[in-house]
Amino acid sequence: xxxxxxxxxxxxxxxxxxxxxxxxxxxxxxxxxxxxxxxxxxxxxxxxxxxxxxxxxxxxxxxxxxxxxxxxxxxxxxxxxxxxxxxxxxxxxxxxxxxxxxxxxxxxxxxxxxxxxxxxxxxxxxxxxxxxxxxxxxxxxxxxxxxxxxxxxxxxxxxxxxxxxxxxxxxxxxxxxxxxxxxxxxxxxxxxxxxxxxxxxxxxxxxxxxxxxxxxxxxxxxxxxxxxxxxxxxxxxxxxxxxxxxxxxxxxxxxxxxxxxxxxxxxxxxxxxxxxxxxxxxxxxxxxxxxxxxxxxxxxxxxxxxxxxxxxx
Numbered sequence: 001x002x003x004x005x006x007x008x009x010x011x012x013x014x015x016x017x018x019x020x021x022x023x024x025x026x027x028x029x030x031x032x033x034x035x036x037x038x039x040x041x042x043x044x045x046x047x048x049x050x051x052x053x054x055x056x057x058x059x060x061x062x063x064x065x066x067x068x069x070x071x072x073x074x075x076x077x078x079x080x081x082x083x084x085x086x087x088x089x090x091x092x093x094x095x096x097x098x099x100x101x102x103x104x105x106x107x108x109x110x111x112x113x114x115x116x117x118x119x120x121x122x123x124x125x126x127x128x129x130x131x132x133x134x135x136x137x138x139x140x141x142x143x144x145x146x147x148x149x150x151x152x153x154x155x156x157x158x159x160x161x162x163x164x165x166x167x168x169x170x171x172x173x174x175x176x177x178x179x180x181x182x183x184x185x186x187x188x189x190x191x192x193x194x195x196x197x198x199x200x201x202x203x204x205x206x207x208x209x210x211x212x213x214x215x216x217x218x219x220x221x222x223x224x225x226x227x228x229x230x231x232x233x234x235x236x237x238x239x240x241x242x243x244x245x246x247x248x249x250x251x252x253x254x255x256x257x258x259x260x261x262x263x264x265x266x267x268x269x270x271x272x273x274x275x276x277x278x279x280x281x282x283x284x285x286x287x288x289x290x291x292x293x294x295x296x297x298x299x300x301x302x303x304x305x306x307x308x309x310x311x312x313x
Contacts, residue, residue, distance in 0.1 A: 002091045003081055005056070008101040010116040018051045018091065019043040020119035022128055024166075025054050027074030028083040030186040031125065031157035031164040036087045038154055039123035048120060049090040053113065054080065055097040062102040072219035074166060074173075079190060093117070106131030110144040121150040128153075159184055176224040178277040188229075189277045191218045195268050198258065207297050209242070209258035210268060212275065220257060227279040227304040230259055232268055237261045240297075240304045241275065244284040262301065279307050 004012075021039040025032045036052065043050035058073070060066045075083060077094070084092050095101065095113070104112070109130050114122055122141070129137050136144065138153040145151060156163045164184050172181040173189065182188050191214055198211035210230070214220055220243055228241040239261035245254065259275065281300055287293045 001081070001085045001089055004091060004093050006093055006095045008096060008098055010112055013116055014051075014091075014118045016049060017118050017120035018049045019046065019121040019123065020114065020117055021050070021052045021089075022122060022124040022130075023052075023054065024058065025052070025075070025080065025084075026058065026166040027169055027185055028080060028087070029074075029164055029166065029169060029184055030159070033087065033186060034157045035123060035125050035154045036084075036089065038152060039121070040088050042121050042123065042152065043090075046120065050088065051091040051093060051117065051119075052084055052089050053093040053095060053117065056094045057097050059097060059102070062097055062099055069216060071217065072170075073217050074169060074185075074189070074219060076215070076217045079192075103132050106136035106140070107144050109136075110141070114145070115148055119149045121152060123152040123154065126153045126155050170219065173219055173221045176222040176226075176280050176283070178221050178226060178280050181221075182277070189221075191220060191275045191277070193218075193257070193273060193275065195271050195273060197269065198256065207260045207294075207301075209260050210273070212257040212259060212273065214257055220255075221277055221280075223255065224283050225281040225300055226277055227281060227307050228259060229276040229278060230261060231274040231276070232261075232264075232266070232271060236276070237264050238304070238308055239264070240281065240300050241277075242284070260297070260301075262305070278311070279304075 019039050019042050021036050023032060023035060040050050056077070057068055058066075058071050061068050061071060081092060122145070124138060126138055138151070141151055158164065162168070169181045169184050172178070172184065178189055193212040193214040195210045196213045198209065223244045226241045226243070229236045229238050239259050241257060241259045243255065243257055245256075281303055285296065287296065
């Protein structure tokens with residue numbers, strides 16, 4: 001897959017006609033997958049490459065003046081590239097969402113980006129908007145297209161009668177409901193990070209933990225205890241994770257991510273890891289003392305192993 005950054009305006013115009021899917025695609029969830037799959041089917045039928053056009057930052061950074069470092073993504077750039085590759089995308093465009101790009105009127109957007117990227121077919125979700133302040137949509141696109149390319153509008157993809165959306169997934173993650181988030185995504189949610197030194201308290205409790213420093217742009221699930229897997233040196237190791245403030249050991253503590261890996265004893269300080277979020281176990285509880293916490297951790301491990309065994313079967 002070719003990954004191309006576009007610093008507006010478009011300079012290199014592809015010579016080969018292509019099928020172009022449009023969207024921000026945060027999370028590349030099941031709804032997004034439906035758009036890209038339909039575009040892939042059209043590309044195969046027409047013997048054309050499948051291209052996807054997305055953006056380097058969330059449009060809210062420009063339109064709503066949000067600080068760029070305050071946005072938490074379901075799929076930052078590297079993860080989005082990985083997911084797009086698995087869907088058979090041939091070319092992935094990252095348009096840099098500059099104020100100048102945001103200020104384009106709909107006709108200029110269509111002329112410069114859709115026609116400019118030699119789109120023979122444009123595929124997008126039914127609610128895709130474009131142009132300055134998103135004043136144009138899929139219903140008005142034929143007026144701007146002027147019969148220069150074919151248009152496919154993909155209807156909403158539903159789960160239990162409700163539209164699958166990135167907003168719905170973010171809300172599920174924020175409340176700890178990774179089970180729902182995973183169902184809407186169509187895969188297990190991932191975050192990345194590096195192993196850093198913590199307080200080493202887990203070791204004294206018999207549950208040594210890897211403290212994970214997560215990149216600021218990635219969205220951690222809400223406070224709670226989870227069944228997870230962690231990829232270390234290419235190997236997936238099951239375990240359980242705590243996102244919380246360690247309230248048993250004092251108030252006012254920062255939120256940390258600590259992972260206890262089952263039957264794993266290697267020194268992994270400083271290593272880069274991937275965390276796969278599988279199942280929500282419980283909320284954070286303040287115990288009267290260490291023994292109460294140890295008893296609960298034994299139960300969490302037991303429940304995690306039971307869930308993992310059931311999932312494997």
